[in-house]
Amino acid sequence: MKDLTFGQYLPYDSFIHKSDPRTKLLLTLGLIVTAFVSFNFYSLGLVIVFTIMAMIVSKVPISFYLRSLKSIWFFVLLTAVLNVIYIKGDNLLFSFWIIKVYAEGIEKAIFIAIRIALLIFISSMLTYTTAPTALTDAIERLLSPLMKIGIDTHMFAMMMTIAIRFIPTLIEETNKIMSAQKARGANMDSGSLLSRVKAIIPILIPLLISSVRRAKELADAMECRCYHGGKGRTRMNSLKASWRDAVCTLSAGLLLAGVILLNVFL
Amino acid sequence: MILQTENLNYVYSEKTPFEKTAVKNVNIGIGENDFIGLIGHTGSGKSTLVQHLNGLLKPTSGKIYFEGKNIFDKDYDLNALRFKVGLVFQYPEYQLFDETVEKDIAFGPRNMGLSEEEISQRVEEAAHIVGLKPELLSKSPFDLSGGEKRRAAIAGVIAMRPRVLILDEPTAGLDPVGRNRILEMLKNYRQEHNTTVILVSHSMEDVAQVADKALVMNKGEVFMYDTVEKVFSHGEELEKIGLNVPYVTKIFAKLRANGVYVPTDVFTLDKAEKVLLKLLKREGKE
Known part of the structure; x- marks a missing residue:
């Protein structure tokens, strides 16, 4: 990683x-x-x-x-x-x-x-x-010409931005949870296939829960700053x-x- | 000495534009039954340093010894070390995952390969130490309150009965009651179980309340490592690196400067109260 x-x-x-x-x-x-x-x-x-x-x-x-x-x-x-x-x-x-x-x-x-x-x-x-x-x-x-035929390119781009933005966060989070479980003796590198699949659960569940929590917080934060989609939105740094x-x-x-x-x- | 580091260095993302030295030439010894407060600013390398002590991070250079043995020797059992040096991460409640609190606390002991009997005994004991009521054990960890979750996660490490217990900012984000509860719990735990405790914190008040020794880090280097008393007597130097001695200590320093005779080792409100009451009584007599 x-x-x-x-x-x-x-x-x-x-x-x-x-x-x-x-x-x-x-x-x-x-x-x-x-x-x-x-x-x-x-x-x-x-x-x-x-x-x-x-x-x-x-x-x-x-x-x-x-x-x-x-x-x-x-x-x-x-x-x-x-x-x-x-x-x-x-x-x-x-x-x-x-x-x-x-x-x-x-x-x-x-x-x-x-x-x-x-x-x-x-x-x-x-x-x-x-x-x-x-x-x-x-x-x-x-892609903005596609707006004319009714495709919301802004939404698409926002989704991509958010996804890309959170890749490093998720990697960091995964590493942290992995370390925390390793500190409790979780063994992820060896053992049979079944035991390795089982070893993923202590990482996956906390990760899922924190992702959902993060998504909620992000949505709230965006709404607090009056985000309402792409219409009429201007940029700080225009290309x-x-x-x-x-x-x-x-x-x-x-x-x-x-x-x-x-x-x-x- | 139970734990020792020798010229420890750790560099993040070596040879990239993101390269950053997190730990720089650290030589420390941690004695048996010590209670050490590890203080420093965000980014001073505290968390990175403690992750070396149980072998989660491999140093870029330097050595770490547990009970005199180099933990990165080829035939050293790192997994076994992690049961002896228990590390509680920052916001440990985010690592809870199992169906019930009981099963979650049992995760560590189960990984140790203990018998079911032994496991349930240890879970009970650990829950008692952190002050979790027995009826909470059968609940889902996600139904607990914030403070209870934190304590359940700490119990998960205590249940391994580590020789050294390291906690990374265990009071972060808790209200004063929750904070006090955890600090007092640590104090009692260390006395009753004769273990070494390392408390990572950026709060001088936390360290003053429970620790005997203070290890101050600044920009990845050890800035001071001495008894709490001696470290706090260097108030000005600590302020230079952006750390504060506890407020009570500051007030007492001012009292001394103004000619009131008060001792130098007042770091907590409790102690301040006692000292001041004594002082008032004496004044009354005179």
Whole structure:
């Protein structure tokens, strides 16, 4: 529970941190799409170079990006291995028993592995550089056209904000209750499956009760401050696009153009 | 010495932007049958320190000895240690979970693997110590009042019969009656059962009322560790780090400054009352 690095905001001071969350959200999606439409090594190489440059600009230590990969390296490896085994082509490299390895398979496996790694790096960059509240703000604003067809995007965004806001609180609470039960000799790390399931009960029940209590308190506190939903609500910090977002968008546009050109001509 | 720490350091979220040293180079010894008040501001590292004493937190560097043995040695049984060093967390009522108060108090002893007979005997004893009426034992813990819940949770730790009992802010959020009840209970418990008690608090009044020794922490370091009397005689230094000596002690210091002959070891209202009455009697005679 302690090393929750994937998806955590890291408050450094960088160009990317200061950019508008809407721009970051859209460009993150764009960048991921670009990585998946890079069909040859040249265009994929360009995306890699671009991503590494962006990682450096974000001022987040590279070790954090590598750590975000730690939890899924097995998945990357598995996908790569499956690709090597199952993709058939013209150039048989070698074969043993029933497994035949083609050059095309290896190529495909490398592509897939790099793309997944890029996907993780790029999405980590978004969450590392954007505070969760800024992110839900951006989602609310980007989805706001849906208000016209009767979907309450504000409610949706508020629910997400609250959920995200309480993740660290819940983790802290869970750790605290776990420690308290451990102090009374609860053993959660060993024993049979049944005894381990049973060991969860002393943690789960206090956690549920305190969550309900917290929800009630939060609702009361919001009502005390006259919260009544999204209608007519103004913001303390309204989002404003700046020259930074122009720079981000422009460089992403150039990347996309470069990738398309390399895809077509090489 | 029953518990000892050696150059204890603890750093939260090491090597991230959130890195924070919570405990810094702590060397303390806790004697058998001591009653120690651990005082300090919010964030001074009190809670972090006590979680090391039963091995819940592993120090970033440094050692902890219980009865002379390093508790982080490879073959040391940490689970057994937790029955000997009982830790009551802050707001312990939020850890209650079982159907009845009785079963909840029995959780610790049951984890120790005791016989049913022994368990029920210990539950009864612990409930008696904290002053829970026997008829409450069959109730659901969620039907108790706030103060009763708190006492039930403390009983859950006392029922393990720990050699050292550590309580983290056991009086937080209680009214004066509830607070007094818990403090007096601790005082009696320690005398009758010959155990070591560590009371974590930010209230000087609490510590003055029950403890013999005071351990003052500031920004993760030990600021003072001495008898309550000696610690409270350093009023000015304590004020510098944002802590106050009890109000009565302050008033008595002013009396002394104004030439009234009163002793220096007055920390509680009870004592103040006695001293003042004696003083008045003498004045009357003269």
